[in-house]
Amino acid sequence: MPTALITGVTAGIGEAAARAFVGAGWKVIGTGRRADRLAALKDELGEALHTLEFDIRDEAARDAALDGLPEAFRDIDLLINNAGLALGLEPAQAAKLSNWTTMIDTNIASLVSITHKLLPALVARKGAIINLSSVAANYPYPGGNVYGATKAFVRQFSLNLRSDLIGSGVRVCSIEPGMVETEFTLVRTGSRETSDQLYGGVNPMTAEDIAATMLWVAQQPPHLNINALELMPVNQAWSPFLVHREG
Template sequence: MKTAFITGATSGIGAAAARRFVAGGWRVIATGRRQDRLDALAAELGEALHPIAFDMRDEAAREAAVAGLPVDFAGVDLLLNNAGLALGTAPAQGACLSDWQAMIDTNIVGVVAMTHRLLPTLIERRGAIVNLSSVAAIYPYTGGNVYGGTKAFVRQFSLGLRSDLHGTGVRVTSIEPGMVETEFTTVRTGDRAASDTLYAGADPMTAEDIAETIWWIATLPPHLNINALELMPVSQSFAGFQVART
């Protein structure tokens, strides 16, 4: 039986991925900050899921989470770096520095540290790494500033890992979704009503859509690697350039 280590599994894509992998016969290590959400997920999915509550920005907690894995869950075959933050929607000149720092610490430092910690096991088991980036890594938008920058890092880090791990059998993929309706949207806008208005009538992708895509990537034949995969709902496409007129 294979094992997936999923960060940010308390809601959205992470929780959907946990459900999909357990349904597919895998064990899942589900991590996140909210113990109550993880407890509910464990009650739903049973012994195939091992929940661990900690903050990705906490170095000691990250180490303890991996070092304390039960024997049955210690052999990690897939690392899904899903945990991430998008704080604030203001342009750079009105942004809060603490929001920027929190995004860097979670979206970059947390991803790098968790990957580094699990690499020996992933190499030993010829496993896979799936990193959640975003279309914001490539297409800028007003207020995207540091969030887009962190996701661009995730994309390039994934491609760099792919190069470094050449010959090890470890597969690396950057998933780059566009508009997805999850709790993440509410967190970013700070208001459910604003989130509903933003996506009203747009028919966005769902967390389950992305989880199914991750499952597909994870279960491809071991000689195939998806380097980067950009997904958008049919209702979303590339925006035109901005022009300021005097």
């Protein structure tokens, strides 16, 4: 029975991924900050899920948790770097620097750090890494300044890992979703109305859609690597170029 470590399982895509992988017969190590949600997910999924409570930015807490894994969960075959966030929609000149640094610390630094820690074990087991990027990595939009840049990093880091890991048997995939209706926008804006307006009438993707895609990637034969996978709901496409008209 293979084991996946999924970061950020207390909501959205991470929570759906924990359910999908356990349902497919995997053991899952799920990390998150919210003890109550971790406990509820553990109650739901049972012994196949081992939960770890820590902030992904806290390396000392993370290392203590990972180093204390029970024997049955120590052999990790798949790392899913799902934990991340977006803060603010202001233009760069009006944005809060604290929002920028929090996104960089969470979406980049923490992802890089946990990947570095687990890479030797993943190489030894010829495992896999799935990194959650975004269409924002490729298509800029007003207010996406640092968030989009962090997701571009995730995409490029994934591709560069592929270059370094050639011959190791380790597979790496960048998953790049468009509009997925989760708590994501509510957290970003703090407004239920804004979130409802964004997704209204779009028939957006769900967390379960992305979780199923991650599971599909993980289940491909070991000689096949999905480098990057971009997904959008049918009702989303590319915006026209922005134009500012003077006068």
